[in-house]
């Protein structure tokens with residue numbers, strides 16, 4: 207194993223790599239590599255037994271040149287200041303590559319929510335919402351779900367914000383339940399853009415997705431839905447899936463939706479009856495499959511592991527699953543990587559649709575959401591491949607950053623703050 211990469215340094219390296227193909231002033235480039243501001247706070251929460259516990263929490267507002275800061279809130283013991291900075295920076299380039307009118311932000315609490323009761327998680331979430339209230343808003347910073355958060359937490363944050371502000375402001379947060387102003391299709395959106403990116407990539411690379419074998423690391427919101435949609439809508443064969451407890455494998459494939467149902471019932475994919483064998487996460491990542499989808503956390507594939515990746519195509523559902531050193535190895539080995547800032551952008555894109563619907567108080571059908579999402583992702587894919595061909599970038603990631611950075615710089619210049 208090589209030393210664990212710092213995700214914030216990875217982000218900065220990705221920006222630098224793209225800058226080589228752009229005419230961007232070095233002082234302006236510096237601006238694109240650092241967050242504008244970060245809230246760091248300690249949340250004091252009452253436990254069920256009456257004791258108090260203190261939790262560290264962050265919100266990073268990286269860049270707002272193209273619109274309000276936008277990005278999820280993560281609950282995980284591995285959350286850190288640098289991780290949140292990186293995740294907020296990736297949001298800037300993600301919203302730019304799909305060309306939706308947002309900047310980038312991200313938040314997180316250092317906590318494993320599974321160790322706490324529902325009541326304790328609710329009080330923790332409301333305490334965070336209380337701290338966030340002065341810096342979020344429908345036109346300023348709009349949080350959303352990420353690892354270990356979902357509709358429930360978004361509804362609590364909306365409720366706390368609206369109570370404190372004495373108003374209704376559903377657009378202050380996205381990823382809500384439909385009855386609280388959530389959008390049809392938001393739960394599936396991240397997996398759907400992963401599926402659409404895989405479809406476009408296989409087509410571009412002249413490969414057949416129908417019957418392609420697929421391995422998915424991480425079987426939560428992003429991974430399980432990507433797996434199911436690739437199976438249902440593209441005819442792919444899901445042969446492996448994993449979570450934090452381990453991985454399952456069946457060379458003949460298994461029912462991706464049934465594997466998720468099993469995980470929901472038992473807490474893990476391991477032990478699923480359609481699995482022929484169990485693997486480690488590392489073994490899953492190095493399976494000889496047509497398509498590998500990392501859908502868990504950062505740094506899943508480092509340079510050492512990249513040497514052993516046998517997949518032809520990797521589509522990143524997770525944020526930052528491949529370190530820059532690993533990227534170099536995969537590029538060298540002709541493994542095609544479709545980057546996170548495109549492949550998982552469905553989540554924030556449908557969050558944007560949710561916000562538009564909230565602002566207009568007019569709600570769309572799921573079909574309309576899915577059609578608009580497909581348009582956004584295919585247009586972004588085309589912009590990325592155009593840049594890849596025109597600029598001759600070494601891989602699709604750098605092409606995506608070229609497209610995104612150009613858009614952020616243009617917005618900054620047009621603001622008149624830079625000649």
Ligand SMILES: NC(=O)C1=CN([C@@H]2O[C@H](COP(=O)(O)OP(=O)(O)OC[C@H]3O[C@@H](n4cnc5c(N)ncnc54)[C@H](OP(=O)(O)O)[C@@H]3O)[C@@H](O)[C@H]2O)C=CC1
Pocket residue numbers: 351352353354355396423424425426427428429448449450451473474487501502503504523524525526550551553554
């Ligand atoms: N939700 C969204 O809308 C979006 C999410 N993303 C990104 O997608 C990724 C996954 O997020 P999401 O699906 O929402 O999160 P979830 O919490 O729903 O799922 C995360 C999954 O990853 C698994 N996991 C965690 N650690 C490991 C590990 N070391 N090895 C293997 N699996 C592991 C978890 O296992 P277990 O169940 O055992 O905990 C779980 O199955 C993140 O990078 C996130 O930032 C990107 C865009 C939008």
Ligand SMILES: O=C(O)CCC(=O)C(=O)O
Pocket residue numbers: 276277278279300348349350351352380381525550551553554555557
């Ligand atoms: O839906 C959103 O606003 C953001 C989702 C997110 O956090 C991400 O894309 O990483």
